Amino acid sequence: MNKLLLKLAFISGVVFLSSCGGDSDPGYEFMPNMYRSPSLETYGENTITGMNALQPVEGTVARGHLSTFNYDGTLDGYLAAGNSAVNPFENNEKNLADGKALYGMFCEHCHGATGAGDGTITHAIYSAVPHYNDAKLNRRPGVPMNELKAGHIFHAITYGLNAMGPHATQINEDERWKITLYVQEELQNLGK
Numbered sequence: 791m792n793k794l795l796l797k798l799a800f801i802s803g804v805v806f807l808s809s810c811g812g813d814s815d816p817g818y819e820f821m822p823n824m825y826r827s828p829s830l831e832t833y834g835e836n837t838i839t840g841m842n843a844l845q846p847v848e849g850t851v852a853r854g855h856l857s858t859f860n861y862d863g864t865l866d867g868y869l870a871a872g873n874s875a876v877n878p879f880e881n882n883e884k885n886l887a888d889g890k891a892l893y894g895m896f897c898e899h900c901h902g903a904t905g906a907g908d909g910t911i912t913h914a915i916y917s918a919v920p921h922y923n924d925a926k927l928n929r930r931p932g933v934p935m936n937e938l939k940a941g942h943i944f945h946a947i948t949y950g951l952n953a954m955g956p957h958a959t960q961i962n963e964d965e966r967w968k969i970t971l972y973v974q975e976e977l978q979n980l981g982k
């Protein structure tokens with residue numbers, strides 16, 4: 791019993807003494823970091839994690855800078871891409887199958903399963919979806935759809951054209967090339 795009283799007296803003594811600060815003394819703080827968190831600026835040096843918002847994350851590709859295709863969204867960029875861009879993906883079964891699946895996800899609803907421009911989307915805005923084998927109508931390079939080069943197709947997917955929106959954010963670079971391969975090998979050749 792005496793021991794218990796002694797303990798209680800000691801604890802109250804500690805509490806009593808620790809509360810004897812001036813008005814500006816916060817007294818005993820439990821986890822002071824919770825009250826006074828360190829202030830870090832977004833673009834300043836981060837002393838806690840060492841991470842720095844000034845530096846892009848490793849492996850980041852700057853917007854508009856692709857590793858296999860660097861042509862801008864202008865007509866000149868489009869024509870230059872048609873002249874020189876080369877599809878880095880080899881024409882094999884696997885790449886064609888991937889391209890076909892991606893085409894089914896991202897293009898078919900407008901361009902149709904056989905590329906005839908007869909997808910399920912029938913809104914008037916998309917009434918002029920071109921036929922991949924329509925040899926009548928000349929496109930921007932002065933050739934019909936079935937003679938568009940890989941660079942033209944990749945450019946159209948990346949930057950879009952009028953009612954066809956750009957697909958650069960939805961479809962990554964490799965996937966765009968696979969779709970291009972499929973369009974060139976299968977759809978552009980259907981009527982030939």
Ligand code: HEC
Binds near residue numbers: 893899911919953957
């Ligand atoms: C929302 C409907 C829509 C989707 C989705 C779409 N397109 Fe198009 N696409 C169009 C329309 C409309 C045009 C005609 C634009 C024009 O001539 O003004 C077009 C034009 C094109 C052209 C011709 C560009 C040129 O240089 O003349 C190509 C190539 C093409 N699309 C490929 C694709 C591919 C590949 C996909 C899938 C990644 C795709 N499109 C997805 C509607 C679409």
